[in-house]
Amino acid sequence: MAKIIPTLNSTRKEKITYAAAALFRQNGYRATSMREIAEALGVEAPSLYNHISSKQEMLEAICFRVGDSFLSNFDRIEKDGSSFIKKVETIIRFHIRIMIEDYDMMYVAEHDWRYLPEPHHEEFGRMRKRYRAKFSGLLAEGMKGKKIIPLDPNVAVLTVLSAVNGVDSWHRSGKKIDAASLEENIVALLLRGLAS
């Protein structure tokens, strides 16, 4: 499986951002120093500033690339002409795949977006809200058409969305199952839980 979030290009700036994402994911944004990022790339910390302008800028790049990817993917699926339940399935599969393939960036966007400096923090919060509202609207529609059991659509969305974060534990503890089976198992549990 290929990465979902596009690698814009292979500039030095991109490479620094990827190295930063890996370290932010392992140790947390606040606990990762510019010196550690530099060391991972084999240079001294001040050299990084020839390519990036601040630590915060890298966090912004990571978060918004993930956020944009989610939103544009949702819009694409919404218009793809497939059946209602198939749309929900495709969206869930997209979440799982991004957790598997773009784990570092996804993890950082999910856990460290609160450290975004202020105009961006609020903007990212709005993006998340917008995404959940779209998803919740789709589920509410399915409930009206009796394709989904009657639940509070907001609760259903937050449950499904965080269920998928279970892939975290899969990454960390041995990967005793292959990625495709992992996806099938999660999809089976969630779709069965939702479907009427």
Place this chain on the structure above:
Amino acid sequence: MAKIIPTLNSTRKEKITYAAAALFRQNGYRATSMREIAEALGVEAPSLYNHISSKQEMLEAICFRVGDSFLSNFDRIEKDGSSFIKKVETIIRFHIRIMIEDYDMMYVAEHDWRYLPEPHHEEFGRMRKRYRAKFSGLLAEGMKGKKIIPLDPNVAVLTVLSAVNGVDSWHRSGKKIDAASLEENIVALLLRGLAS
């Protein structure tokens, strides 16, 4: 509903730990300074050291109190004589309630245990693993008895466990639904997803 994790006593040390947990949850362990914790309690930072010995000690207290609570609760339910599916339900409800009632401590234990100093970090990792193994064993038993659909029991556990973390979003975004309905909706979705 009452808090699940016991308030051991109301010593000054306990109060400091609770204030710390609230700030760790809001801003993260690494991003919270001893000066901020002191300010929340109306004293100067060095005064805290008359009651606690280090910042890490507070994190340890938080994580292991949560961990112990999960483990002892699981053992209690396992022996309560109820039907298999009822046990799974009770365990899920316990998770949801701890997310609702002891949110600060639970959140910190879940997100910041990686900052535990080293003998404790590994020990906590083992506790988590032991808990998941117990839960996964219970589900595997249910699958053998055809009470649960055939899934990889490890994947089922990590999906259920992280689904419950969706209560996060509930805390943060308005609480438009009451706690009891929140619990019923999550339980309905997950049990339906599992039950055969």
Place this chain on the structure above:
DNA sequence: CCTACCGATCGGTAGG
């Protein structure tokens, strides 16, 4: 419980 202060580390700049 306080003031005064420590050594370490941080993000980032100057200048080449």
Place this chain on the structure above:
DNA sequence: CCTACCGATCGGTAGG
């Protein structure tokens, strides 16, 4: 890309 270094902030100690 480097060395040298800045001001700020950190967890924690000394001493009262």
